[in-house]
Amino acid sequence: MKASLLIALLAFVSASANAAGGAAPQKAEVCAACHGADFNTPVSEDIPRLAGQYEDYLARALADYKLGTRKNALMSGQTEGLSAQDIEELAAYISGLPGDLKIIPLHRFVR
Numbered sequence: 057m058k059a060s061l062l063i064a065l066l067a068f069v070s071a072s073a074n075a076a077g078g079a080a081p082q083k084a085e086v087c088a089a090c091h092g093a094d095f096n097t098p099v100s101e102d103i104p105r106l107a108g109q110y111e112d113y114l115a116r117a118l119a120d121y122k123l124g125t126r127k128n129a130l131m132s133g134q135t136e137g138l139s140a141q142d143i144e145e146l147a148a149y150i151s152g153l154p155g156d157l158k159i160i161p162l163h164r165f166v167r
């Protein structure tokens with residue numbers, strides 16, 4: 057059930073990939089394991105929602121992870137192999153996805 061949902065989401069992503077053109081959706085497939093195929097359904101609470109985030113914010117975050125000016129064990133590995141063009145394409149793609157960025161109620165973290 058869970059696997060078929062993931063496959064459906066991946067199929068959706070590649071469908072929108074073809075519609076949008078470009079290689080970004082393919083490059084983004086690896087990100088789906090954590091951020092969700094739609095970048096709006098992360099697999100756990102400590103992974104951020106990204107769909108609809110400002111493009112320049114996303115590009116800056118990815119560049120910072122790559123350069124080591126922002127440190128995170130998971131994201132450093134993810135950005136190591138990305139070129140500047142990859143980063144720009146990923147940022148534009150993710151920014152264009154429909155998302156519901158919102159403040160997560162504080163009481164979920166602070167009791």
Ligand code: HEC
Pocket residue numbers: 083084086087088089090091102103104106114115117118127128130131134135146
């Ligand atoms: C193994 C899980 C994992 C994978 C795969 C992954 N991420 Fe992340 N990502 C995270 C986590 C965890 C964070 C939060 C890290 C932090 O606190 O700095 C994050 C943070 C980010 C941020 C910063 C968000 C913000 O609000 O500052 C961006 C942008 C991002 N990821 C993009 C991507 C892209 C693009 C890919 C694929 C190339 C990807 N991630 C793959 C786990 C992952």
